[in-house]
Amino acid sequence: MAVLVTGATGSLGGWLCAELLRSTQATVRCLVRAGSQEDADQRLAARMQIFSPPSGRLIALLADIRRPDLGLRPAERDRLAEDSDRIIHCAAHVNLAADYDQLVHTNVGGTQNMIDFAQRRVALTGEPADLHYISTTAVFLNHHAAGLSHADESSVPTLATAGSLGYPRSKVLAETMLRQAADRGIIRLTIHRPGLVTADHATGRTSATSDLLVPVLRACVALGAIPTSAAEASGVDCIDSVARGIIHLALVADSVDRVFHHIQPAPFKIMDALQALSRAGYRLKPTPNDQWWGQVQGNLDNPAVRPIGIMSEIARYLLYADVDHPPPSYRADFTTAALTAVGIARPSLDAPFLDRLIKGLQEARVLPSLARHAASARTHGATG
The missing domain is CATH 3.40.50.720 (NAD(P)-binding Rossmann-like Domain)
Structure with missing residues (x-):
């Protein structure tokens, strides 16, 4: 073949x-x-x-x-x-x-x-x-x-x-x-x-350019802040x-x-990924969504913030769980049944997986080390 x-x-x-x-x-x-x-x-x-x-x-x-x-x-x-x-x-x-x-x-x-x-x-x-x-x-x-x-x-x-x-x-x-x-x-x-x-799933390695979780994670670390709520992404x-x-x-x-x-049968909670940043040791201030987005728009010259800033249409689906911006709802019942029939099960996107994701981003230097993050936070505090 x-x-x-x-x-x-x-x-x-x-x-x-x-x-x-x-x-x-x-x-x-x-x-x-x-x-x-x-x-x-x-x-x-x-x-x-x-x-x-x-x-x-x-x-x-x-x-x-x-x-x-x-x-x-x-x-x-x-x-x-x-x-x-x-x-x-x-x-x-x-x-x-x-x-x-x-x-x-x-x-x-x-x-x-x-x-x-x-x-x-x-x-x-x-x-x-x-x-x-x-x-x-x-x-x-x-x-x-x-x-x-x-x-x-x-x-x-x-x-x-x-x-x-x-x-x-x-x-x-x-x-x-x-x-x-x-x-x-x-x-x-x-x-x-x-x-x-x-x-x-096994290593946590991902693409910094195609994984849409990465721009959100990078912006949160760069800003030292996470939104107080986020959507469940189907x-x-x-x-x-x-x-x-x-x-x-x-x-x-x-x-x-x-x-x-x-796709996974159940929606994925974006907040679970943001909380993995805190478990990894990043100091992030919970910030109301509108204020957090305002910080994004005010820091578009920061290369770690700009990617999510220029994808505002996607960001609203990931971060704004409200009636005006309902996230899309996808179903995969037929596919799940077809995969089950050939013996394929989808792995769980649980806390250990998300911890591996954060570690993988650190090892690839997509996210800064905790030492660099702390130094940046001190500088931002001194100048802000």
Whole structure:
């Protein structure tokens, strides 16, 4: 079996490749954007070095989903199309502060190029590929305003359910294009929607750029303050659990024409993560939410504060649990049952896990040491 993966050098994409190597005997071919084949090999090797020794079953292919024919020569494209009976399309430009126009080239145009590639396979072999698309539960970020009480695997995303942010809107359009391609027999489609993807359960390691808990935690430590309340976030899970669920369900024969939500069944309390900062020894003053947000807006020149400050739309869902800003409510009953049927259980996002998350951020120097934090607090107190 051979699997073609896009986005392998990204946060979730690397985990998907690692899970494929661990759970299957598949050859994993990865489309990698780079200046040369040597650069592509090095990029993929650098991403995968945290997982295991190099594997001969993992192959980097110099390509670019943003270009027609994926940037491949016609003969290369055709050979790859003939061999790619299973595709995991994970590549995306993920930026919750970016406008749609900044994201469309990769998220929509790149998806159209993958559809064209799949159509070429049908022309060559007469057989559609199984395409597993990695979308996001954020396509339902605004579902309350669109009249839905919750979003489950049967809910249909629209631009209204996505809201105003460019990223979920681009993913809605990509999903729509893929469904239309499936209706035309070009692909056999499965949609996987992760939500807020946080740290590896075993080690606490996470991505400082894609884990949405990280900007909140960094800002709290930098400000020396935490909000007095926060929402219960529906749609959270750790990255190893998400990757394991996607790969195992991708291998199930009846996953075609299905949608899966890769999230914890129960909402995650954001305050639990903030309290883990205090357990780690950071001195943080409980501050009314509006005052805390005012501190954020007043410190946007601080690189530890700015990320959450420029994601104000997301911050309101994470931190403001009120009737004017109800957080989205996601359900995953069908997915949970499907995972149970193949023997996969989601791990608990409990206090020990959150303590590992904080420790991992400290070891990666995303959060300051307690000594640096105390020194910063003294300086802030002396000058404030």
